[in-house]
Amino acid sequence: xxxxxxxxxxxxxxxxxxxxxxxxxxxxxxxxxxxxxxxxxxxxxxxxxxxxxxxxxxxxxxxxxxxxxxxxxxxxxxxxxxxxxxxxxxxxxxxxxxxxxxxxxxxxxxxxx
Amino acid sequence: xxxxxxxxxxxxxxxxxxxxxxxxxxxxxxxxxxxxxxxxxxxxxxxxxxxxxxxxxxxxxxxxxxxxxxxxxxxxxxxxxxxxxxxxxxxxxxxxxxxxxxxxxxxxxxxxx
Numbered sequence: 001x002x003x004x005x006x007x008x009x010x011x012x013x014x015x016x017x018x019x020x021x022x023x024x025x026x027x028x029x030x031x032x033x034x035x036x037x038x039x040x041x042x043x044x045x046x047x048x049x050x051x052x053x054x055x056x057x058x059x060x061x062x063x064x065x066x067x068x069x070x071x072x073x074x075x076x077x078x079x080x081x082x083x084x085x086x087x088x089x090x091x092x093x094x095x096x097x098x099x100x101x102x103x104x105x106x107x108x109x110x111x112x113x
Numbered sequence: 114x115x116x117x118x119x120x121x122x123x124x125x126x127x128x129x130x131x132x133x134x135x136x137x138x139x140x141x142x143x144x145x146x147x148x149x150x151x152x153x154x155x156x157x158x159x160x161x162x163x164x165x166x167x168x169x170x171x172x173x174x175x176x177x178x179x180x181x182x183x184x185x186x187x188x189x190x191x192x193x194x195x196x197x198x199x200x201x202x203x204x205x206x207x208x209x210x211x212x213x214x215x216x217x218x219x220x221x222x223x224x225x226x
Binding site: 034036041042043049089093 | 154155156218
């Protein structure tokens with residue numbers, strides 16, 4: 001079946017540090033890949049997505065590249081801010097009529113001033 | 114995009130009681146989804162609610178425990194029945210517009226004493 005594996009958190013960084021959150025996946029066919037973010041006290045919202053190999057999704061300074069050869073979709077940001085503190089979920093959708101979404105376990109990021 | 118409103122945003126309930134969570138979407142959608150997010154964990158799909166038909170439940174979830182209504186294309190309810198402390202979770206309503214791309218409500222945080 002489909003699965004998503006994320007690096008465990010929490011991740012604590014100082015403001016302006018470089019961020020990488022690793023994500024690898026297992027899926028049949030050609031999945032679409034997503035990063036969702038959940039700010040404290042809020043629901044999830046889509047951060048970025050990539051629908052085919054070598055695509056790069058980007059939003060709010062975050063980037064992730066769909067790497068089919070390594071089945072990875074690592075999230076990166078060059079300079080994090082305190083406001084980026086949140087839980088980040090990697091996810092994929094593959095197969096099925098509406099392309100059921102499978103989530104990773106989430107990685108909590110805390111950015112300190 | 115879609116705007117999703119959930120009620121209640123949070124509640125504290127007694128063991129053995131039931132609670133109904135409402136989800137309202139600002140546009141007509143074919144499929145609505147109910148997820149559970151247990152403390153510190155990822156999202157688990159409870160069921161898919163289609164208008165005009167019975168909800169489809171995922172493995173480990175049953176209609177007697179989580180009855181769902183979907184009376185029209187913009188509204189759904191999830192009831193958590195005969196609650197126990199293990200049901201303490203955030204319950205999230207979501208819809209899909211583009212394949213695999215989910216929009217979430219802010220969630221209903223349920224605490225069962």
